[in-house]
Amino acid sequence: MKALVFEGPGRTSWRDAPDPEVKDAADAIVRGDTVTICGTDLHIIKGDVPEVTPGRILGHEAVGEVMEVGAEVRTVRPGDRVLISCISPCGRCRFCRGNRYGQCQGGGGWVLGHLIDGTQAEYVRVPFADLSLHPLTSAVDGADAVLLADILPTAYEVGVVNGQVKPGDTVVIVGAGPIGLATVATARLCTPERIIAVDLAESRLTAARAMGADATVLSTEDPERLVADLTDGLGADVAIEAVGLPETFDLCTRMVRPGGRVANIGVHGKPATLHLEDLWIKDVTITTGLVDTFSTPLLLRMTAAGKIPLTSLVTHRFELDQMEEAYDVFSRAADTGAMKVVLGGTPHDTVLPAN
Numbered sequence: 001m002k003a004l005v006f007e008g009p010g011r012t013s014w015r016d017a018p019d020p021e022v023k024d025a026a027d028a029i030v031r032g033d034t035v036t037i038c039g040t041d042l043h044i045i046k047g048d049v050p051e052v053t054p055g056r057i058l059g060h061e062a063v064g065e066v067m068e069v070g071a072e073v074r075t076v077r078p079g080d081r082v083l084i085s086c087i088s089p090c091g092r093c094r095f096c097r098g099n100r101y102g103q104c105q106g107g108g109g110w111v112l113g114h115l116i117d118g119t120q121a122e123y124v125r126v127p128f129a130d131l132s133l134h135p136l137t138s139a140v141d142g143a144d145a146v147l148l149a150d151i152l153p154t155a156y157e158v159g160v161v162n163g164q165v166k167p168g169d170t171v172v173i174v175g176a177g178p179i180g181l182a183t184v185a186t187a188r189l190c191t192p193e194r195i196i197a198v199d200l201a202e203s204r205l206t207a208a209r210a211m212g213a214d215a216t217v218l219s220t221e222d223p224e225r226l227v228a229d230l231t232d233g234l235g236a237d238v239a240i241e242a243v244g245l246p247e248t249f250d251l252c253t254r255m256v257r258p259g260g261r262v263a264n265i266g267v268h269g270k271p272a273t274l275h276l277e278d279l280w281i282k283d284v285t286i287t288t289g290l291v292d293t294f295s296t297p298l299l300l301r302m303t304a305a306g307k308i309p310l311t312s313l314v315t316h317r318f319e320l321d322q323m324e325e326a327y328d329v330f331s332r333a334a335d336t337g338a339m340k341v342v343l344g345g346t347p348h349d350t351v352l353p354a355n
């Protein structure tokens with residue numbers, strides 16, 4: 001088969017690789033029909049994730065067809081169309097038993113395209129298939145479903161659920177990339193009074209409005225002031241960080257109201273300063289998290305019911321064997337306007353950004 005192989009920092013190739021085989025009775029082999037690329041893959045290629053060693057097939061998001069299953073697999077059969085989750089839960093350890101699949105201690109968790117070969121290939125071996133695969137109905141398009149492998153549950157669980165978004169809340173989301181936009185879409189499920197999106201780039205704010213943000217502001221244009229003006233000087237009920245920089249985390253802690261919640265989604269590479277000299281008296285709750293994907297079945301039902309607008313997140317489509325071109329477009333998002341690029345599935349025409 002062909003696969004996108006990490007060859008060491010700065011280098012990948014789309015090349016021949018051995019077909020995967022069932023190794024464990026809980027495995028399934030899936031043929032990838034619709035695949036996408038994550039910002040995390042770009043971090044891996046840069047060399048930021050040292051556990052990923054040369055020779056590893058990348059990717060942790062896909063939709064495909066089950067080809068073969070191990071003897072213990074019960075919930076899927078060959079021929080089923082499935083979503084492959086970015087997290088593979090063992091289902092048995094202390095964390096999995098508490099729905100905290102991301103922290104799995106039983107050999108699962110985030111393993112695909114990280115510790116074992118991933119989804120950017122014609123075929124992939126998926127461990128713990130009963131919990132890692134979600135059967136799909138024909139009501140869900142492959143390009144929508146593939147967004148539920150990682151970004152939708154991440155936005156919902158680490159942003160909206162951890163931030164405890166409630167009806168009537170003012171929610172400010174800093175960062176309007178794929179994760180920030182998915183946070184706008186899933187926060188709306190909780191009927192906040194208003195959602196304010198903050199970004200550096202005007203094009204991303206346009207996308208945020210298309211996704212349902214009520215107000216948008218450039219980070220250079222005093223977002224703190226806008227939030228204060230819209231909330232009688234109080235601040236936002238919930239501030240969600242979807243960038244991963246010290247300054248955007250700090251901005252969230254300055255925009256939240258007394259008693260409010262700051263939910264951090266961003267992956268941080270540098271330490272941030274926590275201003276406890278201001279925050280200690282404000283009753284603020286700060287949460288962090290890695291996605292667990294416990295919410296994927298719920299989000300799939302809501303997507304099938306047309307309750308989550310997803311289409312504007314996919315800006316470019318390619319054939320599977322155009323993997324290197326797709327990486328090029330995705331990695332130059334500022335020039336290309338790329339949000340999510342989807343490979344395979346139908347139709348295959350390149351489409352322009354939603355704005």
Ligand SMILES: NC(=O)c1ccc[n+]([C@@H]2O[C@H](COP(=O)([O-])OP(=O)(O)OC[C@H]3O[C@@H](n4cnc5c(N)ncnc54)[C@H](O)[C@@H]3O)[C@@H](O)[C@H]2O)c1
Pocket residue numbers: 039040154158174175176177178179180198199200201204219242243244245247248264265266267268289290291
């Ligand atoms: N916690 C988890 O489980 C998890 C899972 C997936 C992704 N993530 C992280 O979520 C974050 C967002 O992911 P993404 O794919 O949307 O990333 P992205 O890089 O595509 O988007 C980030 C957005 O932030 C904006 N931005 C940059 N600097 C800014 C600033 N100073 N002020 C305001 N906006 C600014 C950019 O213009 C961009 O639109 C990343 O850090 C990613 O690693 C976390």
Ligand SMILES: [Zn+2]
Pocket residue numbers: 038039040060086150
């Ligand atoms: Zn990802």
Ligand SMILES: [Zn+2]
Pocket residue numbers: 089090091092093094095096103104105106107108
């Ligand atoms: Zn586990």
